[in-house]
Amino acid sequence: MNAAATPDLVKRLSRRSWVALLVLLAGCAGPKADEFDLAAAPWADIEAAARGQTVNLVMWTGDPYINAYVRGYVAPEVRDRYGVTLNVSSGQGNQLVSMLMTEQEAGKPVSEFDMMWINGETFYQLRQIDALFGPFTDHLPNARYIDFENPFIGIDFQQRVDGYEMPWGNVQFILIYDGARVSEPPRDREALAAWVKAHPGRFTFDTSFAGMTFLKTLLIDFAGGPEALAGPFDAARYEPVAAKLWAYVNAIKPYFWKSGETFPSGVAQLHRLFTSGEIDFTMSNNDGEVDNKVLQGLFPETTRAYVPDFGSIQNSHYMGIVKTAPHKAGALVVCNFLISPEAQLRKLDPQVWGDGTVLDVDRLPPEWQERFRHAPPRRFAPRRADIEGRALQELAPEYMIRLYEDFRTEVIEKR
Amino acid sequence: MIRSRHNSSGAFGMALFALIALLPIGFSLGYAAAYSVGLAGLLSEGFTLEHWARLFSDGEVGRAFGLSLYVAAVTVALSVSLALALLLFLRRPLKEGPLSYVIYFPLAIPATVAAFLVFQLFSGAGYAARWLLHFGVIDDVAQMPNLVNDPYAFGIILAHVSLATPFFILLFAQLYETEKVEALAETARTLGASRRACLYRVAVPILLTRSFTNVILLFIFVFGSYEIPLLLGRQSPQMVSVLTMRKYAMFDLTQKPEAFIVAWLYTALVLALIGWAFRSGRAGGRV
Amino acid sequence: MNGPFPATRSPRRLLRGAAAVLLALACLFPFAYLILLSLAKAWPFPDLLPRALSFDLWARVLTGPSDLGASFLLSCALSLVVASLSTAAGFVTGKFIAYHPARKKLLFLAYLPFIMSPVILGTCLMYLYLKLDLAGNAAGVALAQTMFAYGFAIVFFSAFWNPEIKALEDLVFTLGGSTFDAYRRVLLPVSKGMLLICFFQTFLISWFQYGLTLLIGTGKVQTLPVKVYDYVNEANLFYAAMASCLLILPPAALLWVNKRFVFNEMREG
Numbered sequence: 001m002n003a004a005a006t007p008d009l010v011k012r013l014s015r016r017s018w019v020a021l022l023v024l025l026a027g028c029a030g031p032k033a034d035e036f037d038l039a040a041a042p043w044a045d046i047e048a049a050a051r052g053q054t055v056n057l058v059m060w061t062g063d064p065y066i067n068a069y070v071r072g073y074v075a076p077e078v079r080d081r082y083g084v085t086l087n088v089s090s091g092q093g094n095q096l097v098s099m100l101m102t103e104q105e106a107g108k109p110v111s112e113f114d115m116m117w118i119n120g121e122t123f124y125q126l127r128q129i130d131a132l133f134g135p136f137t138d139h140l141p142n143a144r145y146i147d148f149e150n151p152f153i154g155i156d157f158q159q160r161v162d163g164y165e166m167p168w169g170n171v172q173f174i175l176i177y178d179g180a181r182v183s184e185p186p187r188d189r190e191a192l193a194a195w196v197k198a199h200p201g202r203f204t205f206d207t208s209f210a211g212m213t214f215l216k217t218l219l220i221d222f223a224g225g226p227e228a229l230a231g232p233f234d235a236a237r238y239e240p241v242a243a244k245l246w247a248y249v250n251a252i253k254p255y256f257w258k259s260g261e262t263f264p265s266g267v268a269q270l271h272r273l274f275t276s277g278e279i280d281f282t283m284s285n286n287d288g289e290v291d292n293k294v295l296q297g298l299f300p301e302t303t304r305a306y307v308p309d310f311g312s313i314q315n316s317h318y319m320g321i322v323k324t325a326p327h328k329a330g331a332l333v334v335c336n337f338l339i340s341p342e343a344q345l346r347k348l349d350p351q352v353w354g355d356g357t358v359l360d361v362d363r364l365p366p367e368w369q370e371r372f373r374h375a376p377p378r379r380f381a382p383r384r385a386d387i388e389g390r391a392l393q394e395l396a397p398e399y400m401i402r403l404y405e406d407f408r409t410e411v412i413e414k415r
Numbered sequence: 416m417i418r419s420r421h422n423s424s425g426a427f428g429m430a431l432f433a434l435i436a437l438l439p440i441g442f443s444l445g446y447a448a449a450y451s452v453g454l455a456g457l458l459s460e461g462f463t464l465e466h467w468a469r470l471f472s473d474g475e476v477g478r479a480f481g482l483s484l485y486v487a488a489v490t491v492a493l494s495v496s497l498a499l500a501l502l503l504f505l506r507r508p509l510k511e512g513p514l515s516y517v518i519y520f521p522l523a524i525p526a527t528v529a530a531f532l533v534f535q536l537f538s539g540a541g542y543a544a545r546w547l548l549h550f551g552v553i554d555d556v557a558q559m560p561n562l563v564n565d566p567y568a569f570g571i572i573l574a575h576v577s578l579a580t581p582f583f584i585l586l587f588a589q590l591y592e593t594e595k596v597e598a599l600a601e602t603a604r605t606l607g608a609s610r611r612a613c614l615y616r617v618a619v620p621i622l623l624t625r626s627f628t629n630v631i632l633l634f635i636f637v638f639g640s641y642e643i644p645l646l647l648g649r650q651s652p653q654m655v656s657v658l659t660m661r662k663y664a665m666f667d668l669t670q671k672p673e674a675f676i677v678a679w680l681y682t683a684l685v686l687a688l689i690g691w692a693f694r695s696g697r698a699g700g701r702v
Numbered sequence: 703m704n705g706p707f708p709a710t711r712s713p714r715r716l717l718r719g720a721a722a723v724l725l726a727l728a729c730l731f732p733f734a735y736l737i738l739l740s741l742a743k744a745w746p747f748p749d750l751l752p753r754a755l756s757f758d759l760w761a762r763v764l765t766g767p768s769d770l771g772a773s774f775l776l777s778c779a780l781s782l783v784v785a786s787l788s789t790a791a792g793f794v795t796g797k798f799i800a801y802h803p804a805r806k807k808l809l810f811l812a813y814l815p816f817i818m819s820p821v822i823l824g825t826c827l828m829y830l831y832l833k834l835d836l837a838g839n840a841a842g843v844a845l846a847q848t849m850f851a852y853g854f855a856i857v858f859f860s861a862f863w864n865p866e867i868k869a870l871e872d873l874v875f876t877l878g879g880s881t882f883d884a885y886r887r888v889l890l891p892v893s894k895g896m897l898l899i900c901f902f903q904t905f906l907i908s909w910f911q912y913g914l915t916l917l918i919g920t921g922k923v924q925t926l927p928v929k930v931y932d933y934v935n936e937a938n939l940f941y942a943a944m945a946s947c948l949l950i951l952p953p954a955a956l957l958w959v960n961k962r963f964v965f966n967e968m969r970e971g
Contacts, residue, residue, distance in 0.1 A: 058921060061929075062936035072766065089921020090932055094664035099917065101457045101668070102825055106832035112920035125668055129457055201557055207650060262564045262649040269646070271937035276540040277747030278556060296938055297744040401666045412650045425798020428791050429808065432856065436815045436849040443818060443826030501725065508722035516958070517726045522902060523953035524732060525910040525927075527934050528946040532732055535739070535939065542735070545748045581729065582903070586861070589895045593862060625864075628809065628857050635816050646935070660821045678822035685817045693806055 038328055043141055046329045051083035053330035059117035060092040062268070065292050069353050073346060078337050084330045089113075093122050100131045100322065114325040115334065119317040120157035123165055124397045126320060133321040133328060135163025140336040147360040151393055152314050158231065158396040165318035166335050169347065170356035171286040172391055173213050173312035174381060180302040181280045187309045189221055189248065196252045202280045204257035207412075210267040210285050212403050213313055216395060219245050219403070221310035226392050233398030242402070246410040253411065263412070275299065285315075288354025290381040295351065305381040307390050314391035316358055341368045348375045356384055444682065451675040458669050466672040476677060478652035480684065486568050486644075486654065487637040490575040491630060497576065498583035499619060502591065509588055521581040526574070530646040533574045537562040563647045570647035571654075575637050583626070583633075590625050591618075631692050635685055655681050733954065739943035759944055770926065774952065777909060777925040780840060784847045785905035789897060792855020792904075799856065800863035812856035815849050824917045831918050838920040846918045847911050851904040858903070862896050898960065906953055926952070 038046065061067055067088075075086040091099065096116055103111055118126065126132050137143050146167060148154040153167045161167070177185050186192040196203045205211035223229050223241045253260035257279050264270045267284065274282035275298050284290070284305075293299040319338060321331045337343055341364055344357040361372045377383065449455035453463040470476055501509075508514040524532075536542045544559045553559055563570035591597070599621070600613040608616070623630075644654040653661070655677065663674035739745065740759060742752035764770060799808040818826075827846060828837065836842035867889070874884040890897070912931045915923060926948060933945035 056921065060932075062932040064933070064938065064941050068762075068766065087922070089924070090916060090928060091921060097668070098663070098825060099828070099920070102828045103832060105455070105457050106829050108832055112838050112922070121666060125666070128668060258561070258564060261566070265645060265650070266935075268935060268937040272534075272939060273538075273540075275746075275937075275939065276538065278538065278540040293937070297742075297940065298938055300746060397666070404666065408650070424794050428795030429798060431791065432795060432812070432852055435845055436853055437811060439827060439830055439849065440814050440818065440823075442830055443823055446826045446829060447818075447822055501721075505718060505722050505725065508718070512722075514722050514726050517729045519902070519957050520729050520733065520954055522906065523950045523957060525906070525949060527912075527931065528732075528736075528949060531934055531942055531946060532735070536735075540747050545750055548748050549750060582899075585899055589899065590861065592895070593864070593867070593892070595866070625861050628860050632813070632816065632854070632857050635813070639816075639819055641820060642935075656819055656821055659819050663821060663825075675822055678819040681819045682817050689810060689813050689817070693810055 038136070038332065039139070043139070046139075046332055047082060049329035050327075050333040053327040054085040054087055055327050055330040055334055056087050056089060056112065056114045057116065057334070058089050058091040058096055058113050061088065061090040063292075064296075065353050069347060073352075074334075074338065074343065077343075078334050081337070082330075082333050084333055086334060092117070094125075097122060097125045097129070097131075100126070101129055103324070104129065104131070109324060110326050111322045111324040113322050114327045115319055115321050115331040117168070117317065118165060118320045120315060120394055121397060121400060123156050123161075123318065123320070124159060127159070127164065131323055132164045133323045133325060134165070136321060136332060136335075137161070137163040137166045140166065140332065140339065142336050142339045142341075145341065145359045145363045146339065147363065150360070152391065153316050153358055155393070156316065156318065157394045157400075161318070165320040166339065167316045167358035168319050168338055170314065170316045170358050171288065172307070172314040172356070172384065172387060173210075173217065173285050174283065174287045174290070174305040174307055174387070175214075175312075176274070176282045176284060176290055176299070176303060176305045178274070178280055178300060178302055179304045180300065185304075185306055189218060189308075189310065192308070193248065193252050196255045199280065200255040201257050201259075203255070204260075204263055204270070204273070204279055205283060206264045206267050206270045207407065208266040210270070210283050211263070212400060212407070213285055214283055215245065215249075215403055215407065216399065217308075217310065217312055217392065218248070219399070220392055220395070222248070226311070229395055229399065230393070231396070233396045233402075238399065238402060242406060242410075246406065249411055250414065260411075271298070285313075286355070287381050287384065287387070288350060288356065288378070291350035291354050291378050294380050299380075301380075303380050307382065307387040309390070311390040311392045312387070313394055314388070315394045341365075341372075345371055345375060348372070350376060350378055354378065444679075447675045447678055447682075451672045451679055453672060456671060459672065466670070466676055470673050470676050475652070475658065476680065479655050479658040479677075480680070482568065482652045483638045483655045486571055486575070486640075487634045489572050490579065490637045491634050493572070493576045494579035494583055494633065495623070495630060498580050498587055499622065501580070502584050502587045502622075503614065503618060506588075506591070509584065518581055518584055521577065522585075524578065526578065526640065527642045529574045529578050530643045533570050533577075533643075534563055534646055537570060537573070538564075564649055566649070568644075568648065571640075571644050574643045574647060575640065579633055579637075583629075586626055586629060587622050590622055594621050594625060596621055627692070631689060634688070638685065639681065733950065736943045736946050736950070740940060740947050742940055742943075759940060763944060763948075770929065770948070773924050773926040773929050776840070776923070777927065778952070780844055780847070780923075780925060781905045781908040784844055784851050784908035785901050788848055788851035788855045788904040789901045791852055792859050792900060793893070793897065795852075796856050796859025797863050800860055801868060809857070809860050812853050812860070815853040820913065824913055827914065828917045837918055838922050840919070840923050843915050843919045843923045843925075844908075846914050847908040850911070851907045854907060855900050855904055858900050859896065862893060867892060902953075902957055902960070905956070909953055910949070 041049075057070075059066075059070065070086075071088055075088070078084045078086055096118070099113070100111070123132075137146075137148075143166070146153065148161065152170065154161050156165065175185070182195075186195045205214050219241055220226055220229060222244045223237070229237060229241070256263075257273065264273060267282075270279075270282050271284075271293070273279045287305065290299065290303060290305045294301060294303055319335050321328060321335070325331060339358065341359060344359050345368075347353045347355045348357055357372070359372075361369055364372065446455055450459070451466060453459040453461055453466070505514065509518060534541065538544075539559050540556050543562075544553070544556060547553045547559065548556075561569075562573075596618050600617045603613050603617050604610075639656050640654065641656040641660065644657050645660075648654060648657065659674050659677045659681070662677055663671060665671070665673075738752065741755045741757065743754040743756040743758070745752040799805055799812070802808055831837040831842050831846070836845060870888045870892070871884050874888055879887070909925075910927060912927050915925055915928055919925075919928070921928075930945035930948050933941045934949070936942065
């Protein structure tokens, strides 16, 4: 071999060994599964097994306050108290379901993920692909403070939770407006339609979860109340009510932002339009969000929130554990900490997150009851106690599917 | 004899490319095809053409492809023309002096940030609107022209053109040197050509021909763009990748194959485009 | 000497100067605006400048629990590796393709990583990488990113290799030089500008590769873009601006450093 070819040969050899090393390392890096039966073990054993584990939590990471709570409070606490390292990754909803589906399709016996932050729609889909571990909630010591008979906690999108996901927080849908520009917020749907017509281009909603929840609330109103559409999906009951809803929306559509020819794609964009002053109303599934956003300097101090007379949907969000998770003991320990009174109380503070608690205050020890009752109040959004009377339950998931589809065909595509 | 000495590393490079890029792509195409007819996928139930049938009965996909082609074509035309014009007019400042540095900076901006910027600047109550309000050009937010989320995809095109133009300016600047356009134009000049002819018959054709492969790539990028149309576009029609993602993220998991079908149509169209570009002779240059 | 495009008349020169300044300002404006927005404490409509500034946000993020420092280092290392390998390999492979008789067919292959819808490609690749046990680690992510960076580099360099450069290279050989000499004395100096642009673009392809990194890294490979990307699309526009700065300032800084070195060398050389 002459001198010129030697560098090529050297390059080739080192590349091959590099590739071999890579494959070797990748093979060694796989996670190991828990080895004992978690359903039967006493809690002390679970805590012992959890020590030293690294738990992978997948959650929505788009809110700096929530990230600070999880990364800056929960993670250090579980590390100090239980020796569990909490690793947060980004992912939510459908993305999560896709990742777990692909794992199953690829035949992975052990998942890359341990626990995840989920709610209604995602829970439904995860049960459909049987990706959740459970039932496990009864096993957690702190679960005794939760009233699973409360329909807003024990039932998720008209499906019984059954121990497959653990309630974490509770929120109620609210309409948000700028008090400086809106003197009298509309309380019922006729008043809303009148307001929109009187102020063209100043109202809209998004085509994502928040907007669809708003439409769902109107749907319940058109149906005459929550009992009308309760229970499993019924097309015969849905269709006439939906027709009325679309007629209502299409009548005021030309007075929406951008003449109703387009809608913001998500609630984040909706908030941005509100912040920049392009529209006067926004909305949120989370009643605790208003105080946060005012504190962040986004919403003006004149921002107010309310629940209209026809009510608004209250629901909980949950933590789930992956069926093939390798670190279930650690995940259980983290779940238990998340529903501990101190973690829940801290989460309640509007300066931290402002998320409602899932704990039943009456079941707590007396000193905790006191602290919960005197938790820091909200300044810009109504108190939960004031709006709870008008809380509505979530409808069956098929209603959501139909709303998404029909909104497209009946409103967006209709010219 | 001389060729073989330095071609072995190139051949190895090609083989490596085949391993890390072509094989996974080949696999992915096969997997996507299988998914679309129900042969793969967690909730699939065996071979079926119902997803293909359902998708074709809907005009939505056609509109999505139409919009994407329009946006890609306009972006390419505008970026290339603008880049050529700026290069030829500002050739010296771009070669030496601060502009030669500064022109690199826009490359550091990704699609998501570009979309955010365009929205912040040009939406109804955005930064541009505030300046217009300040100078009394408009009296109210409602008078601001529709520049984002608009029917002509103005915002989308603006974002893409802003991202592509600096890259093409740089590419053309480099090609200008390596293709010795200056010398060639000088020769033409001494042979009596006017300045305009030097421009249109010497500089521009050379630069366009040599950069054609990159122009195709730009077209494909814009065609399959996701974040920019997601933020700056409308719900109907949507660009192809936004539609694909919507179909992919549908609540009914059994309809997932529809997303794979749109992806396959996308692939077919892009392959057709590349095939046409190559057959028309421009790609590959003249070595 | 003026060449075929002389800038003789003063008004034209003035116009040229003004245009150059405008272009430079347009290039820098996004950076200035984003930095300003990230420092704003409140910037309501219809103000032209923020009402109040504050370094709180930056302080909280840089010293907070997110550990951005480690992410930053990981991202830099990952992107530098991908960029170096892709640019070098693309340079060599591009040459091989450009001078090859079956040039068109081979070049066509270079486009294949880009023919799939990025959204779907993610799922298919995740399936493949899971099966090959390459998911969830930095090596897998680097491999996935290289797929695109390498393809881009090949396409990019195919514009560059032409008969003149070939002639120069052959000249070196006829004069008795080796491949090494050809590269060192002729090819690399001639292609410095192209190499720089390609290195930068492939660095960026890797740096901004959010979706694929998230999927194939299964959230464990937390590059800086993966950590901050979500903020750019969320409601808080101050955080979005800050996240955007975190995304764009490192590449801009790298570019400035690089261009300085290469630029100076080019001027002296």
